[in-house]
Amino acid sequence: MSLSSGTASFLAMLAIGLALLVGAPMVFDLFALLQVTVFVAMAVLALSQGFIWGYGGIMSFGQSAFFGLGGYTYAVVAMNAGDSTGAVLLAILLPTLFAALLGYFMFYGRISDAYVGVITLTVTIILFSVFNSTAGDAYTIGNAPLGGFNGMPAVPPLNIPGRPDLPLEPEQLWYASMGCLVLVYGLLRGILASRFGRVVVAIRENETRAQLLGYDTRLYKLLVFAIGGGIAGAAGCLFTNWGGFISPTVFSLATSAQVLIYVLVGGLGTLLGPILGAIAIQYLISLLGAQQVINANLVLGVILAAFVLLVPQGVVPVLRDALARLRPPSHPRAKPGNGLPDAAGVEAKP
Amino acid sequence: MMLQVQGLRAGYGRIPILAGASFSVAQGEFVGILGHNGMGKTTLLKALMGYLPATAGSVTLEGRDITRLSPTARARLGLGYVPQGRQIFGALTVRENLRMGCLLSKRPEAETIEAVLALFPRLHRLLDRAGGALSGGEQQLLALARCLCGDPRLVLLDEPTEGIQPSINEEIVETLLALRRSRDITILLVEQKLDFIAALAQRILIIQKGAITRETTPEAVQDPALIAEFVGMAA
Amino acid sequence: MTPLIQAQAATMRFGGVTAVNHVDFTLGEMELRCLIGPNGAGKSTFFKMLTGQLVPSSGAVLFRGRDITGAAPHEIARLGIGIKTQVPNVFNGLTVRENIAIAAARGKSVQQARRITEETLTRARLTGIAQRVVGQLAHGQRQWVEIATVLAQEPELVLLDEPAAGMTHEEVLRTAELIREINRSQALIVVEHDMQFIRMIARRVTVFNQGSILVEDDVEAVLANQAVRDVYLGKQAA
Numbered sequence: 001m002s003l004s005s006g007t008a009s010f011l012a013m014l015a016i017g018l019a020l021l022v023g024a025p026m027v028f029d030l031f032a033l034l035q036v037t038v039f040v041a042m043a044v045l046a047l048s049q050g051f052i053w054g055y056g057g058i059m060s061f062g063q064s065a066f067f068g069l070g071g072y073t074y075a076v077v078a079m080n081a082g083d084s085t086g087a088v089l090l091a092i093l094l095p096t097l098f099a100a101l102l103g104y105f106m107f108y109g110r111i112s113d114a115y116v117g118v119i120t121l122t123v124t125i126i127l128f129s130v131f132n133s134t135a136g137d138a139y140t141i142g143n144a145p146l147g148g149f150n151g152m153p154a155v156p157p158l159n160i161p162g163r164p165d166l167p168l169e170p171e172q173l174w175y176a177s178m179g180c181l182v183l184v185y186g187l188l189r190g191i192l193a194s195r196f197g198r199v200v201v202a203i204r205e206n207e208t209r210a211q212l213l214g215y216d217t218r219l220y221k222l223l224v225f226a227i228g229g230g231i232a233g234a235a236g237c238l239f240t241n242w243g244g245f246i247s248p249t250v251f252s253l254a255t256s257a258q259v260l261i262y263v264l265v266g267g268l269g270t271l272l273g274p275i276l277g278a279i280a281i282q283y284l285i286s287l288l289g290a291q292q293v294i295n296a297n298l299v300l301g302v303i304l305a306a307f308v309l310l311v312p313q314g315v316v317p318v319l320r321d322a323l324a325r326l327r328p329p330s331h332p333r334a335k336p337g338n339g340l341p342d343a344a345g346v347e348a349k350p
Numbered sequence: 351m352m353l354q355v356q357g358l359r360a361g362y363g364r365i366p367i368l369a370g371a372s373f374s375v376a377q378g379e380f381v382g383i384l385g386h387n388g389m390g391k392t393t394l395l396k397a398l399m400g401y402l403p404a405t406a407g408s409v410t411l412e413g414r415d416i417t418r419l420s421p422t423a424r425a426r427l428g429l430g431y432v433p434q435g436r437q438i439f440g441a442l443t444v445r446e447n448l449r450m451g452c453l454l455s456k457r458p459e460a461e462t463i464e465a466v467l468a469l470f471p472r473l474h475r476l477l478d479r480a481g482g483a484l485s486g487g488e489q490q491l492l493a494l495a496r497c498l499c500g501d502p503r504l505v506l507l508d509e510p511t512e513g514i515q516p517s518i519n520e521e522i523v524e525t526l527l528a529l530r531r532s533r534d535i536t537i538l539l540v541e542q543k544l545d546f547i548a549a550l551a552q553r554i555l556i557i558q559k560g561a562i563t564r565e566t567t568p569e570a571v572q573d574p575a576l577i578a579e580f581v582g583m584a585a
Numbered sequence: 586m587t588p589l590i591q592a593q594a595a596t597m598r599f600g601g602v603t604a605v606n607h608v609d610f611t612l613g614e615m616e617l618r619c620l621i622g623p624n625g626a627g628k629s630t631f632f633k634m635l636t637g638q639l640v641p642s643s644g645a646v647l648f649r650g651r652d653i654t655g656a657a658p659h660e661i662a663r664l665g666i667g668i669k670t671q672v673p674n675v676f677n678g679l680t681v682r683e684n685i686a687i688a689a690a691r692g693k694s695v696q697q698a699r700r701i702t703e704e705t706l707t708r709a710r711l712t713g714i715a716q717r718v719v720g721q722l723a724h725g726q727r728q729w730v731e732i733a734t735v736l737a738q739e740p741e742l743v744l745l746d747e748p749a750a751g752m753t754h755e756e757v758l759r760t761a762e763l764i765r766e767i768n769r770s771q772a773l774i775v776v777e778h779d780m781q782f783i784r785m786i787a788r789r790v791t792v793f794n795q796g797s798i799l800v801e802d803d804v805e806a807v808l809a810n811q812a813v814r815d816v817y818l819g820k821q822a823a
Contacts, residue, residue, distance in 0.1 A: 434724060485625025515624050519778075
């Protein structure tokens with residue numbers, strides 16, 4: 001994909017995002033707006049997974065660990081500080097640092113890729129059981145009781161920075177959440193277009209070659225993992241805000257699995273895919289939640305199995321290829337005699 | 351006719367590599383395929399074996415249309431394939447590797463292995479070694495031997511000499527020449543080393559841009575001028 | 586004068602198997618050395634010890650007198666050692682140009698990197714397929730891409746592990762020509778089994794056998810050596 005067409009698609013995406021940001025409150029009633037607000041928070045979480053897995057090649061089963069840490073950090077700090085601004089910053093910073101620390105042990109410890117999945121999964125399970133066992137007064141941080149498996153109710157909502165007396169209305173929370181999604185999307189597009197991003201993708205393609213070219217692949221993977229952790233933390237912060245509540249279920253295996261399904265359904269190796277996957281799946285879950293006939297998890301399982309079997313690349317890559325077929329090839333044809341009959345129009349990634 | 355290929359087209363995704371290849375191979379023949387990198391040699395073998403679907407054209411093995419068959423079904427009809435990279439079962443011993451290859455043989459296993467090993471004296475000494483512990487040359491011999499254990503009618507060989515030390519290449523040539531004398535096997539060989547292909551093939555097909563464009567003799571490929579003309583310049 | 590690279594009693598053991606056994610090896614600045622020997626003699630393992638992909642079990646590796654034993658691959662690469670590995674290590678999902686651009690980019694300005702990328706594409710004659718995805722190229726073409734990435738890295742020592750494998754006769758000639766050209770400004774160690782190719786480029790040749798150096802001599806002497814014929818060359822007149 002040439003730079004100019006990349007820039008064009010980025011600007012188009014940005015325009016769509018901003019249009020939704022402004023337009024949604026005009027179209028949706030309050031209930032629907034609250035619903036799409038949580039979809040958007042999950043889309044941010046999906047982006048973190050899509051970035052580290054689809055581009056960094058790091059198979060993390062533990063994005064929900066950073067998501068949950070972000071949520072709890074926000075809850076604890078907001079309850080103590082009154083003002084939410086510091087809480088938001090810490091809800092991003094703490095998961096970033098935690099991911100960096102975990103990443104340091106994994107990537108500098110020369111742990112093989114398969115174990116990265118196992119370790120991240122284990123960390124999630126440990127956090128789940130730790131937060132589950134925080135019932136009682138002994139587990140109160142300042143004014144904030146962690147509450148064990150009951151979680152923390154009545155988490156104060158975001159407020160206008162510096163004005164704890166002005167909490168955000170649901171409509172404003174939508175602006176904040178959607179704004180965060182647009183921002184994270186833009187940030188990741190920027191990262192991927194930079195030299196750093198190119199090296200990240202190269203490492204995914206062949207880590208040995210990247211090392212032999214002089215790139216410290218451990219550092220790159222650590223940074224990718226930490227950025228992913230921070231984004232997941234931001235998503236956790238938005239999620240806690242949405243419900244005014246957080247409980248250890250954020251660390252559950254079901255949450256981790258859901259994120260993977262968002263990315264697989266939407267398309268690995270794209271940014272749009274995880275966003276669309278998250279929103280579609282969340283919408284489906286909310287539909288299923290309204291009825292009692294079929295178990296929602298069962299449906300999720302069937303969807304995952306169907307996608308893995310029938311559309312293993314995910315929706316967005318399939319659509320992109322279909323579009324590319326409709327368009328005439330945009331690249332000049334390869335000169336004859338030096339290669340193959342048709343080298344034109346190859347879009348990245350096999 | 352052992353193999354008949356008509357207007358075969360195949361490729362990866364949207365890139366067509368084979369653009370209507372047509373040729374045939376007679377029973378007992380040793381045919382070599384020569385061409386530049388990127389002209390479709392490996393793709394041709396993959397398409398013949400069924401690893402790449404044909405988008406057009408047909409492949410007939412001993413009168414039977416196999417164009418739409420799976421690789422397994424083709425193997426059962428007597429198509430053997432030794433790909434680049436050899437694909438040895440590294441954790442299994444040489445003997446176990448050979449036994450894995452015997453599935454399609456109709457003879458008793460011990461008899462099949464005995465017959466094949468007669469052609470590979472070097473492997474005789476290595477029967478209890480793990481496949482992964484063999485050197486590259488020894489692995490190449492094993493890959494060929496394992497393929498022969500399935501009693502194939504037609505063997506597709508993809509660059510058997512690549513990265514192999516000279517003395518083992520000599521052994522491979524000797525083994526294949528012994529097979530050629532036995533006349534009950536047919537071989538289609540992709541190879542870049544001119545002396546190797548000249549020593550083995552009875553007929554040489556030139557592949558250019560995904561099609562068989564010419565046919566020549568083993569004697570002709572010894573001539574550098576002819577080769578430049580036949581194979582065509584890359585750049 | 587300090588040698589460019591030196592291995593001192595370098596040894597690599599895997600469990601009970603000694604793949605490289607007390608190898609003493611010295612290469613001078615701007616030298617071109619060929620390494621031959623049976624499959625499994627330890628040549629690729631030796632390369633991995635020089636580039637940090639394997640840490641020697643004992644012994645030392647020195648680059649311009651500096652001990653690099655146990656240094657990470659990226660640190661050694663930054664000192665100026667580039668390697669084309671035996672099994673091609675390329676970025677399969679990226680285009681030819683992207684592969685080379687990544688190699689050219691490290692430690693360079695954007696303009697420098699762009700210039701090196703285009704020069705290398707021309708030098709390796711890859712301009713015509715620069716937009717192709719490497720994973721979809723033929724094996725021999727991918728070899729060229731890998732050689733080009735090594736050149737774009739601008740190393741002072743170039744290690745080539747079987748550069749002619751999978752190449753046509755004509756491409757082998759071109760590779761030999763390229764190697765002689767590289768040798769005008771850089772030192773090389775080349776592992777290859779193709780004796781015609783070795784004869785085209787070699788001056789001094791080191792023969793590995795069973796993890797040790799069997800012979801080290803000028804090319805004619807090595808090819809005429811009876812021990813080398815026995816373990817490696819076979820009956821064919823060298």
